Amino acid sequence: NAGVTQTPKFQVLKTGQSMTLQCAQDMNHNSMYWYRQDPGMGLRLIYYSASEGTTDKGEVPNGYNVSRLNKREFSLRLESAAPSQTSVYFCASIQPGVGEQYFGPGTRLTVT
């Protein structure tokens, strides 16, 4: 049981380049999330997917798109990276009911 996995672990992009961050969970969870972590700001929600086939915006969606490929996988795409998107990105999933969220190890992204 790997839990929540993310690829890549590290990435450096130039301004204007695009990339996709991958996330997968093997816990059969319905809901999945993308957060970004910036110093002194905690984690902020970018997008979420309450169930397979649905996605919705969080607090900071601008500059991002997501795809819920199937129940296991939820990807985050940066179409045209900007230095303001330099951050650590975490994927999470949640079990039904009032359970806690499970987080992946994170992707550290630097945009120059």
Added chain:
Amino acid sequence: AQSVAQPEDQVNVAEGNPLTVKCTYSVSGNPYLFWYVQYPNRGLQFLLKYITGDNLVKGSYGFEAEFNKSQTSFHLKKPSALVSDSALYFCAVRDMGGTGRRALTFGSGTRLQVQP
């Protein structure tokens, strides 16, 4: 809108002493509260949660948290700190709005440094 405040950027404590990491929250309705820990270059690990019931919640690694509804607080505590407890701690409240969202709103984090 709901919010979480962690008033201390850093807490320093000597090994063996008790520790407290503070958290206050603002929600409409009953809160679902969580504490997570993050070690360097790692993801967030769940420590404990308050949903309902006993105001003193026990969690992983000897941590506990006290829910106080009148003070809207959910402070994290441990009776005897270890050097290995040094990490970044986040308090969070579950989003209760909207169908299926169930996202977390996080505080800004508190860095705990335990000195030997």
